[in-house]
Amino acid sequence: MFASFDDCARLGSLGFAAARKNAYSAAEIPFLMLVTDQVALAVDNVMRNDEQERTKEELRKQRAHFEKLFELAPEPIVVRDIDNRVLRAN
Numbered sequence: 001m002f003a004s005f006d007d008c009a010r011l012g013s014l015g016f017a018a019a020r021k022n023a024y025s026a027a028e029i030p031f032l033m034l035v036t037d038q039v040a041l042a043v044d045n046v047m048r049n050d051e052q053e054r055t056k057e058e059l060r061k062q063r064a065h066f067e068k069l070f071e072l073a074p075e076p077i078v079v080r081d082i083d084n085r086v087l088r089a090n
Contacts, residue, residue: 014035014036014039014040037085068088070088071090073090076089076090077089077090
């Protein structure tokens with residue numbers, strides 16, 4: 001018994017086995033498919049969270065790098081908003 005999502009990359013598979021033939025009834029098969037779908041969703045959520053954390057860390061590093069460049073720029077830099085108010089200057 002395997003389930004996968006058509007719009008997702010396949011990571012692996014989840015199987016159910018039994019020692020005897022026809023161990024699962026026709027009513028149990030949809031339930032087992034539901035279980036595999038839920039496991040797939042849980043794995044996908046963990047992977048997305050990991051990717052989001054990596055992205056946040058990369059953004060933090062890029063911002064820190066920008067801050068250093070901004071403060072150490074040899075020319076003055078002034079950042080203004082649409083109303084010409086000074087938001088930031090080095």
